[in-house]
Amino acid sequence: xxxxxxxxxxxxxxxxxxxxxxxxxxxxxxxxxxxxxxxxxxxxxxxxxxxxxxxxxxxxxxxxxxxxxxxxxxxxxxxxxxxxxxxxxxxxxxxxxxxxxxxxxxxxxxxxxxxxxxxxxxxxxxxxxxxxxxxxxxxxxxxxxxxxxxxxxxxxxxxxxxxxxxxxxxxxxxxxxxxxxxxxxxxxxxxxxxxxxxxxxxxxxxxxxxxxxxxxxxxxxxxxxxxxxxxxxxxxxxxxxxxxxxxxxxxxxxxxxxxxxxxxxxxxxxxxxxxxxxxxxxxxxxxxxxxxxxxxxxxxxxxxxxxxxxxxxxxxxxxxxxxxxxxxxxxxxxxxxxxxxxxxxxxxxxxxxxxxxxxxxxxxxxxxxxxxxxxxxxxxxxxxxxxxxxxxxxxxxxxxxxxxxxxxxxxxxxxxxxxxxxxxxxx
Amino acid sequence: xxxxxxxxxxxxxxxxxxxxxxxxxxxxxxxxxxxxxxxxxxxxxxxxxxxxxxxxxxxxxxxxx
Ligand code: SF4
Ligand code: SF4
Ligand SMILES: [Zn+2]
Ligand SMILES: [Zn+2]
Ligand SMILES: [Zn+2]
Numbered sequence: 001x002x003x004x005x006x007x008x009x010x011x012x013x014x015x016x017x018x019x020x021x022x023x024x025x026x027x028x029x030x031x032x033x034x035x036x037x038x039x040x041x042x043x044x045x046x047x048x049x050x051x052x053x054x055x056x057x058x059x060x061x062x063x064x065x066x067x068x069x070x071x072x073x074x075x076x077x078x079x080x081x082x083x084x085x086x087x088x089x090x091x092x093x094x095x096x097x098x099x100x101x102x103x104x105x106x107x108x109x110x111x112x113x114x115x116x117x118x119x120x121x122x123x124x125x126x127x128x129x130x131x132x133x134x135x136x137x138x139x140x141x142x143x144x145x146x147x148x149x150x151x152x153x154x155x156x157x158x159x160x161x162x163x164x165x166x167x168x169x170x171x172x173x174x175x176x177x178x179x180x181x182x183x184x185x186x187x188x189x190x191x192x193x194x195x196x197x198x199x200x201x202x203x204x205x206x207x208x209x210x211x212x213x214x215x216x217x218x219x220x221x222x223x224x225x226x227x228x229x230x231x232x233x234x235x236x237x238x239x240x241x242x243x244x245x246x247x248x249x250x251x252x253x254x255x256x257x258x259x260x261x262x263x264x265x266x267x268x269x270x271x272x273x274x275x276x277x278x279x280x281x282x283x284x285x286x287x288x289x290x291x292x293x294x295x296x297x298x299x300x301x302x303x304x305x306x307x308x309x310x311x312x313x314x315x316x317x318x319x320x321x322x323x324x325x326x327x328x329x330x331x332x333x334x335x336x337x338x339x340x341x342x343x344x345x346x347x348x349x350x351x352x353x354x355x356x357x358x359x360x361x362x363x364x365x366x367x368x369x370x371x372x373x374x375x376x377x378x379x380x381x382x383x384x385x386x387x388x389x390x391x392x393x394x395x396x397x398x399x400x401x402x403x404x405x406x407x408x409x410x411x412x413x414x415x416x417x418x419x420x421x422x423x424x425x426x427x
Numbered sequence: 428x429x430x431x432x433x434x435x436x437x438x439x440x441x442x443x444x445x446x447x448x449x450x451x452x453x454x455x456x457x458x459x460x461x462x463x464x465x466x467x468x469x470x471x472x473x474x475x476x477x478x479x480x481x482x483x484x485x486x487x488x489x490x491x492x
Contacts, residue, residue, distance in 0.1 A: 328489060330455065372460040372481055379488050 002026045002033070008063055009071065012036035013272055013394035013426040018071060021398070023047075031275075032396050044396040045275040046310070050282040057309045063400050071399045072423065076414030084341035085415055086132070086306055086406035087162070088125055092118060092149055093138040098166055100204050115145050119152045125410045128157025132345050134164050134189070141169035147179035154184040160349045164229075166191045167215035168208070174218050181222035187352040188219055189259065192228035194240040195247050202236050220254035225354040227256045227385070232279050233263045241284075242291025249295060249384065252319040256352045257385035260284055264391035266422045272395040281310060281390045288386070296386055300327035306344035308401040312389040316351065318369060319382040326369065328379075341406045351383040392419040394426060435472060437465035444472060453482075454489040 002024035010021035010032060021034035028049020035041050047053050068080050077085075093112045125131065133153050140146055140163060153161045163180065167190045170177050190212065193199050197207030219226050228248050232238055241260070248255045262279040265272060289298040296315060303309030317325040368374035392401065397419065405417035435444045444463035449471055451458055460481075464471045473482075 328456075370457065370459055372458045372485065375456070375458060376481060376484055376488070 002031065005030065006062060008032075009068070009399040010034045010397045011072065011394060011423070012039050013042055014039040016394065016423065016425055018069075018073070018399070032398060042272075042395065044272070045278055046280060046396055046398070048280050048283050050286045053282075056282075056303050058303070060309070060400070063403070068399055068403050072397075072402055072417070072420040075420040076411070076416040077408070080403065081417070082404045083306065083406045085408045086341035086345045087134055087408070088131060088415060089134040089136050089164075089407065089409045089418065090118070090121060090125065091137055091409070091411075092135050092140045092146070093143055095142045096137060096139040096166075097142055097168055098139065098204050098206075101202070112143060115148060115152075118149055119156075121410060122149075122153045122156040122158065124413065125415075126153070126156040126158050129159055130342065130345075131158040132160040132162060132349055133158045134162040136164040139166055139168075141165050141176070147176070147183040150180055150183035150185045160186040160345075160353065162187055162189055162352070164189045166204070166208075167212050170218055171211040171214035174221070177218045177222055177224070181224050185224060186349065187225040187227065187256065187354070189227050189229050190215060191231070192244065192258075193230050193233075194237040195243040196240065199237045199240060203231065203233065216251055216254055223354050223356070225256040225352055226254060227259050227352050229259045229261060231261050231263055232284065234277055234279050238279060238283075238287060239291075241287045245288070245292040245295055245386065249319055249323055249325060252323075252384055253354060253382050256354070256383065257387065260288075260386075260388040262388070262390045265393040265395060266391070266424045270427050272393070272426055278396075281313070281388065284388055284390075285313070295325045297327065297330070300330050301386065302329060305339045306341060306406050307389075308398075308404045310390070310398065311392075311401050311405070312387060314348070314385060314387040317384040317386070318375075318378050319384045320369075325384060344406065348385065348387075351385050355380045391422075394423055397423065431474075435463060437468060437470055439470065440465055440467040442467045447471075453485060456489065458485075 004022045005025050006023035008021050009018055011017060012019050015036060015038060017036065019034050019036050021032055023046065024031050024033045029045060030047035030053060031043045032046045033043045070078065094110065095112065125133065135149060150161050161184060163185055165188060192212055193203050195209065197209050200206060200208040216226050228244065230237065230244050232241065245258055248258045262284055285298065285301060288296050301313045301315040304312040304314065316328040318328065320326055369378050392398065402417055402419055405419060407418040408415035409418055409421040411421065436442060437444060442465050445466050446461045447464040448459050448461050449464065462471055462473060462477065
C-alpha cells in the first residue's frame with residue numbers, strides 16, 4: 001500500500017496535458033504517481049529514502065488550488081513564476097561532434113543560426129552587469145566564430161559567459177582556447193562522466209579521458225576555470241563518483257568543482273525508463289558520502305534554495321595544500337531562507353571563475369587559512385564547489401519544482417524554464 | 428596600520444595603540460588577524476576600513492547560499 005504524502009501537478013508523459021500528481025510513499029521510497037484520463041497510470045521513483053525527504057525539502061508550500069493552472073504551457077516566464085533568472089542558456093548550434101547515448105539536444109544538423117541573429121538575441125537577453133549566459137548546443141565549439149559570440153555576449157553586457165562543452169575541441173585546438181579566453185569567456189562547464197575510458201565508450205561512443213585531461217590543461221594555460229559535469233547513469237558510472245571528485249580536487253585550482261547531473265530522459269528516448277534506470281538525488285548524496293566522504297562530508301551539502309530543494313544541492317569548499325577539502329558551510333545554517341537568483345548567481349560564479357592572473361600571482365602562503373588574509377586569499381584562488389541538478393523529464397516532472405526554476409533557456413524572446421523547454425513526449 | 432590608525436590612542440588609557448594578533452570566531456570559522464589594540468587594557472579597535480573591507484568580504488563568502 002502506498003501512502004499519499006504530498007499533492008502536486010505533473011504532465012501526462014504521452015499527451016503532456018497538465019494532470020494532478022501525488023508523492024506516494026511505500027516504506028521509505030517515494031514515487032511520483034499520476035493518472036491521465038486518456039493514457040492511464042504512471043509512476044516514477046523520486047526518492048529512495050536514504051535521507052529524510054521532509055527535512056531536505058523544508059517547509060515549502062504545495063501548489064494550492066487555483067495556482068499555476070496553465071503550467072507548464074504558459075512558460076516563458078508567466079506572471080506566476082516564482083524565481084528570477086539565475087542563468088540563461090542560449091543554444092548557438094544544433095550540431096555536435098559526438099553521438100551520445102544520453103543527449104537531450106536532438107542531435108541536429110543543418111545551418112547554424114547566423115552570428116548577427118545571435119548578437120541580437122544576446123543584446124535582448126542581457127541585463128548589463130548582471131546576466132550569466134551559458135553558451136550551449138549542440139556542441140558550441142563546432143562553431144569557428146564562437147570567440148566572436150563570446151565577445152558579443154560581453155559587449156551586450158553579460159557579466160559572466162559560460163561555455164557548456166564536451167571539451168574535444170578545447171583539447172585539440174589551443175589557439176581556439178586562447179581566442180575564447182581573450183574574447184572574455186568566464187569559465188567552462190565540461191562534460192566529464194568518469195575517470196575511465198569504458199565509461200566514455202558507453203555514454204559517448206568513444207574513449208575520451210585523455211582528451212578531457214588535455215582540455216583542462218589547455219584551459220589552465222589561459223586561466224579559464226573548468227567545472228566538471230558528469231551525467232550519472234545507473235550501471236555505468238555510479239561507482240566512479242568518488243574518483244571524479246578526487247580527480248577534480250587533484251586538478252584544483254584549474255578545476256573549480258563538480259556539477260553532477262543524474263540522468264534524465266528527455267530528447268530522443270523512445271520510452272520512459274524503469275525505476276532501476278533512475279538515480280535519485282538522495283542516491284547521489286549517499287554515493288558521494290560513501291565514495292568520497294573524507295573529502296565531502298554529507299552535512300556539507302545543502303539543498304538548493306535558489307531552485308527547489310528537490311532540484312539540486314551545493315557545497316562550498318577550500319582546497320587545501322594536502323588536497324583535502326575544507327567545507328565553508330557545515331550543518332544546516334539558516335537553510336530555509338530563500339535566495340534570489342541574483343544572489344545565487346554572483347555567489348556561484350565567483351567560485352567557478354578563476355581570479356585574474358594578476359591576483360593569482362600573490363603567493364598563497366602555506367595553509368595559513370587561520371589568518372583572515374590567508375583565508376580570503378585562498379577562497380579567491382582555491383575555491384571548490386560540489387553541486388548537482390536533477391533534471392526532470394515527462395515521467396517525473398513536478399510542477400512545484402518547475403515553478404521555482406531559475407535556469408532558463410532563451411528562445412524566441414522568452415525565458416523558458418529549462419525542464420519545460422526540453423520536455424518531450426514519450427514516443 | 429594606516430597612518431591614521433598609527434596615531435590612535437586608547438580612550439581609557441591614552442596609550443598609543445599597537446598591532447596585536449587577535450583571534451575571532453565568525454560563522455563557525457576561527458581566524459586570527461592583526462588589529463590595533465591598547466597595550467595596557469587590551470581593548471581592540473576595528474577600523475571602518477577593516478569592517479567594510481575584509482570583514483564584509485568574509486561575510487559575503489561565508490553567508491550560506
Ligand atoms: S513553470 Fe513558471 S513560467 Fe512556466 S507556466 Fe509554470 S509558473 Fe509559468
Ligand atoms: S532546470 Fe529543472 S531541475 Fe533545474 S532547477 Fe529548473 S526545474 Fe529544477
Ligand atoms: Zn495523456
Ligand atoms: Zn540559481
Ligand atoms: Zn586602554
